[in-house]
Amino acid sequence: MPNFRTLDDLPEDIRGKRVLVRVDLNVPMADGAVSDRTRIERVVPTIAELSGKGAKVILLAHFGRPKGKRVEEMSLRPVAQALEEELDHRVDFSGDCIGDEAHSEVGEMASGDIVLLENTRFHPGEEKNDPDLAKALAANGDIYVNDAFSAAHRAHASTEGVAHLLPAYAGRAMQAELEALEKGLGSPEKPVVAIVGGAKVSTKIDLLQNLVKKVDALVIGGGMANTFLAAKGIDVAKSLCEHDLADTANAIMAEASKSGCAIVLPVDAVVAAEFKAGADSETVDVENVPAGMMILDLGPASVGRINGWITQAATLVWNGPLGAFEIPPFDAATVAAARHAAAETMAGSLVSVAGGGDTVAALNHAGVTEDFTYVSTAGGAFLEWMEGKKLPGVAVLLR
Known part of the structure; x- marks a missing residue:
C-alpha cells in the first residue's frame, strides 16, 4: 500500500x-x-x-x-x-x-x-x-x-x-477511496475479475489495455462487447458497434492471451428492433442475431458465465453496465450480475469495488450499492485510476 x-x-x-x-x-x-x-x-x-x-x-x-x-x-x-x-x-x-x-x-x-x-x-x-x-x-x-x-x-x-x-x-x-482502490487493483487478493461495460470501446481503450495485464478475467459487456464480437467475425446486425476498432479489439484480445487473462464475451443476447420501453425482444445466440435487430442486453447463459467468474473471484472491479439498463427488460443482466456480486460480498467471499457514473446508477437501480465493498462516485478519477494513470492530487499526498 x-x-x-x-x-x-x-x-x-x-x-x-x-x-x-x-x-x-x-x-x-x-x-x-x-x-x-x-x-x-x-x-x-x-x-x-x-x-x-x-x-x-x-x-x-x-x-x-x-x-x-x-x-x-x-x-x-x-x-x-x-x-x-x-x-x-x-x-x-x-x-x-x-x-x-x-x-x-x-x-x-x-x-x-x-x-x-x-x-x-x-x-x-x-x-x-x-x-x-x-x-x-x-x-x-x-x-x-x-x-x-x-x-x-x-x-x-x-x-x-x-x-x-x-x-x-x-x-x-x-x-477510504485510496484503501478501497488498493484492494481492487493495487495489491488485490487473487483471482481478480474485472467487469467493463458501456457503449464504446473508443472511450475505454486505455482501461482495457491496462486491465488485461492485471486481472485474471475481463468480462466485456454493453455496446462495447459488440465491437469485440464483430472483430471475431460475428455479425451483430444493427447493434451499436465500432467496426473501425476491430484491429484494436483483436490487439487487446491478443495481449490478454499473452498475459493469461481470460476474455469473457457474451454467448447469447437479448435483441430487439428498437430501443424503447416495452419493445418486442427475444433471446438468441450471439452468432444468430437476426438482420434488422440490435443487441440491447446479455442473455441468461452469458449472465450464468459471468456469475460463475464472480463466484470464483476473490476481488471484483466493475465499471460500466452490461446492457441498456435504463429501460426494462434490458436491465436484466446488469441487475442479475450486480445482485450476485453483492451476495458474494455480503457472504464475505468477495471484495467488490465499483465506480463510474453509469455504474453507480446501475447499482442503485439493482438496489445493491450499499452491499458492495466500495462504490466510488469519482467518475473520471476512478476511470483514470483503473487505466493505471498517475493522479496528481493523490501523488502529492505521498509521504
Missing part, C-alpha cells in the same frame, strides 16, 4: 489551526436546492473530525464549469445550507475563495468554525494550476487536506498546487 499522509498524521493539537479542506461539492441541483447529497455526506466525517478538534475548517470546492468567470448559477452558496444541515453545525460562506473577502471571513473564525469559500473555478488560474492562485489560496491556511478524490486526476491550483505549499494530508473520504 502506498504510504499516504492521513488525518492520523496530523499534529496532536490542531486547535486554532486554519485547515484548508478540498472537498467535492459538485452536486446535482433542482429548483435552487441540492437534489442528491451523496457527495456532501461523504465529506462530513472529515469536516466534523477537524472541527471537533478545534481547527478552523476552510472549505475549497468547485461547482460546474464556469470557465474562469463568475457565473451566479454556479455559486456554492445554496450548497452551504445543505452542508450545514448534514453537519448539524453552522457553515459560514465567503463570496470569494481568495482576496479581501475570503481573508476577512477566515480572520473572524474561532476554533471549530466552518466556512465554505466560493467556487474555485470562478478564477481562470484554478484549472491552469496557476502558482499565484495556489499561493493566494494557501495564504488562508496552515494545513491542507484533500478529501476530493473525484478531482484528484486534475492538477488544479486547489487540488495539487496548494499541496506543495502547505503540509498536505488525505481526508477520511480520500483515505
Whole structure:
C-alpha cells in the first residue's frame, strides 16, 4: 500500500489551526436546492473530525464549469445550507475563495468554525494550476487536506498546487477511496475479475489495455462487447458497434492471451428492433442475431458465465453496465450480475469495488450499492485510476 499522509498524521493539537479542506461539492441541483447529497455526506466525517478538534475548517470546492468567470448559477452558496444541515453545525460562506473577502471571513473564525469559500473555478488560474492562485489560496491556511478524490486526476491550483505549499494530508473520504482502490487493483487478493461495460470501446481503450495485464478475467459487456464480437467475425446486425476498432479489439484480445487473462464475451443476447420501453425482444445466440435487430442486453447463459467468474473471484472491479439498463427488460443482466456480486460480498467471499457514473446508477437501480465493498462516485478519477494513470492530487499526498 502506498504510504499516504492521513488525518492520523496530523499534529496532536490542531486547535486554532486554519485547515484548508478540498472537498467535492459538485452536486446535482433542482429548483435552487441540492437534489442528491451523496457527495456532501461523504465529506462530513472529515469536516466534523477537524472541527471537533478545534481547527478552523476552510472549505475549497468547485461547482460546474464556469470557465474562469463568475457565473451566479454556479455559486456554492445554496450548497452551504445543505452542508450545514448534514453537519448539524453552522457553515459560514465567503463570496470569494481568495482576496479581501475570503481573508476577512477566515480572520473572524474561532476554533471549530466552518466556512465554505466560493467556487474555485470562478478564477481562470484554478484549472491552469496557476502558482499565484495556489499561493493566494494557501495564504488562508496552515494545513491542507484533500478529501476530493473525484478531482484528484486534475492538477488544479486547489487540488495539487496548494499541496506543495502547505503540509498536505488525505481526508477520511480520500483515505477510504485510496484503501478501497488498493484492494481492487493495487495489491488485490487473487483471482481478480474485472467487469467493463458501456457503449464504446473508443472511450475505454486505455482501461482495457491496462486491465488485461492485471486481472485474471475481463468480462466485456454493453455496446462495447459488440465491437469485440464483430472483430471475431460475428455479425451483430444493427447493434451499436465500432467496426473501425476491430484491429484494436483483436490487439487487446491478443495481449490478454499473452498475459493469461481470460476474455469473457457474451454467448447469447437479448435483441430487439428498437430501443424503447416495452419493445418486442427475444433471446438468441450471439452468432444468430437476426438482420434488422440490435443487441440491447446479455442473455441468461452469458449472465450464468459471468456469475460463475464472480463466484470464483476473490476481488471484483466493475465499471460500466452490461446492457441498456435504463429501460426494462434490458436491465436484466446488469441487475442479475450486480445482485450476485453483492451476495458474494455480503457472504464475505468477495471484495467488490465499483465506480463510474453509469455504474453507480446501475447499482442503485439493482438496489445493491450499499452491499458492495466500495462504490466510488469519482467518475473520471476512478476511470483514470483503473487505466493505471498517475493522479496528481493523490501523488502529492505521498509521504
